[in-house]
Amino acid sequence: MPNQLLSAIICGTASVSKHLTALLHSLIRVKQEATDVRLLPGLAYAIRPDVVIVCCVAKYSCPLAHLRCLQTHLPHCPIIIYSDRSPEHWAEISPRALIHPKDDRMEWATCLRNLSNGRTYTSPLLASQATLQGADGSTRLTNMEQKVLNILKELPDVRPTELLHISKHTLKNHKTNIAKKLHLKSARELQKWIQENKK
Known part of the structure; x- marks a missing residue:
């Protein structure tokens, strides 16, 4: 407080x-x-x-x-x-x-x-809405971005690159896109958001 x-x-x-x-x-x-x-x-x-x-x-x-x-x-x-x-x-x-x-x-x-x-x-109640849909009800995150986000939230010990068979560079791009779509300014803010919104 x-x-x-x-x-x-x-x-x-x-x-x-x-x-x-x-x-x-x-x-x-x-x-x-x-x-x-x-x-x-x-x-x-x-x-x-x-x-x-x-x-x-x-x-x-x-x-x-x-x-x-x-x-x-x-x-x-x-x-x-x-x-x-x-x-x-x-x-x-x-x-x-x-x-x-x-x-x-x-x-x-x-x-x-x-x-x-x-x-x-x-x-968190509003942030979870942002991950699922935009103002017009359309999906905001691509399927792959949603998979990456779910892995980061639910399986912190698993490397998304290995599980999804993608490169580190591709993972970084997905994280950047996810952060932008959640109106976060950096990867650090995304990591903090993930910690606060774990299931």
């Missing part, structure tokens, strides 16, 4: 804001609640929170243009998207964190700790 409470703006319906405020009471200090995402850039500029939590669940829509505006005015203020939509949906704005409505307090603590340390975070 973070050493000190992070200040936050929560944007979403009143019931979702109330739920998150109660769930995260020992992790964040809510400085402002908003029900209209169009107000976020001005509020965030005036309040200067440590994080902005944007709730995009059910019928509560979240126009990406307003989030881009927020990122432009406060590039150092991390945006946490609270949504059940695939990471692919949010790729255009590259939020610092994606968290699923079914995630518990411990998952939130991990998320906030990552943000406090300058890292990004994607909920």
Whole structure:
């Protein structure tokens, strides 16, 4: 858990804001609640929170243009998207964190700790969606990429090159493609993601 409470703006319906405020009471200090995402850039500029939590669940829509505006005015203020939509949906704005409505307090603590340390975070529930399908429901990973990922996750002592009869160079290319499709920046981030998402 973070050493000190992070200040936050929560944007979403009143019931979702109330739920998150109660769930995260020992992790964040809510400085402002908003029900209209169009107000976020001005509020965030005036309040200067440590994080902005944007709730995009059910019928509560979240126009990406307003989030881009927020990122432009406060590039150092991390945006946490609270949504059940695939990471692919949010790729255009590259939020610092994606968290699923079914995630518990411990998952939130991990998320906030990552943000406090300058890292990004994607909920395992959302990351697994990214490996299986894109925003349009199409398969994101090729069959071979899925095989490589499954071996890396489930059989850490087995060398994928031997099992799949591929070269080290081909394996490296598959890992690079997998990392890109999961919106990870490096092989090191992919390895960390695999460790966090082992079955």
